[in-house]
Amino acid sequence: MSAEETGKTENSLNQRLATSGFRFTPQRQHVYDVLMQKRDHPTVEEVFIRAKAGMADISMATVYNCLDALVKCGLIRHVNLDRGATRYCPNMKEHCHFYCDECHEIFDVDFPTGPADGGYRLPEGFKLKHLEVSLRGLCRDCATKAVSAAVATN
Numbered sequence: 001m002s003a004e005e006t007g008k009t010e011n012s013l014n015q016r017l018a019t020s021g022f023r024f025t026p027q028r029q030h031v032y033d034v035l036m037q038k039r040d041h042p043t044v045e046e047v048f049i050r051a052k053a054g055m056a057d058i059s060m061a062t063v064y065n066c067l068d069a070l071v072k073c074g075l076i077r078h079v080n081l082d083r084g085a086t087r088y089c090p091n092m093k094e095h096c097h098f099y100c101d102e103c104h105e106i107f108d109v110d111f112p113t114g115p116a117d118g119g120y121r122l123p124e125g126f127k128l129k130h131l132e133v134s135l136r137g138l139c140r141d142c143a144t145k146a147v148s149a150a151v152a153t154n
Contacts, residue, residue: 013075020073030055031066032075032090041079041087041097041106079106081134096133102142109135 013032014024022028034050035042042050048063067088070076079087081099089097091108098107111131122128138146 016073016075017069020069022069022073025066027055027058027062028066028069030058031063032070035070035076035088035090039090039108041089043085043087045085047088081106094131096131096135098135098137098139100139100142101136102138102146105139107139 013029017024031051034047044064044067048060051058051063071078076088076090079089079097095108095110098109
């Protein structure tokens with residue numbers, strides 16, 4: 001990331017934190033940068049390990065607090081699938097998540113173009129604020145391996 005891009009990201013983060021009642025800290029910036037660098041829906045432990053590599057004195061408690069602040073500011077979101085560990089997603093446009101049952105990776109999937117309510121008929125007076133959908137199956141690589149294994153056994 002260039003110095004100009006870093007400055008823009010820092011200013012944007014600072015503004016978003018301020019409007020949500022939080023102050024800018026180097027730790028919050030670092031945790032946010034960690035999430036933006038590799039958009040793979042990491043767990044808090046994975047965020048901590050990555051953050052520690054670039055900021056040796058950061059603690060697990062600080063990472064938890066940074067993630068909480070970033071969620072409350074609307075800069076990242078929780079991803080909860082079944083009873084697994086909470087993961088974090090920096091993609092704030094409306095989308096759903098595809099969970100691969102084989103490799104356990106999570107992928108962002110755009111919603112099909114359609115009505116803002118997702119095509120659901122909500123009871124009268126209800127107002128949809130957020131649609132959360134998860135899909136499960138095999139990612140492209142795992143599906144290819146499964147087909148290859150099936151062909152090899154026949």
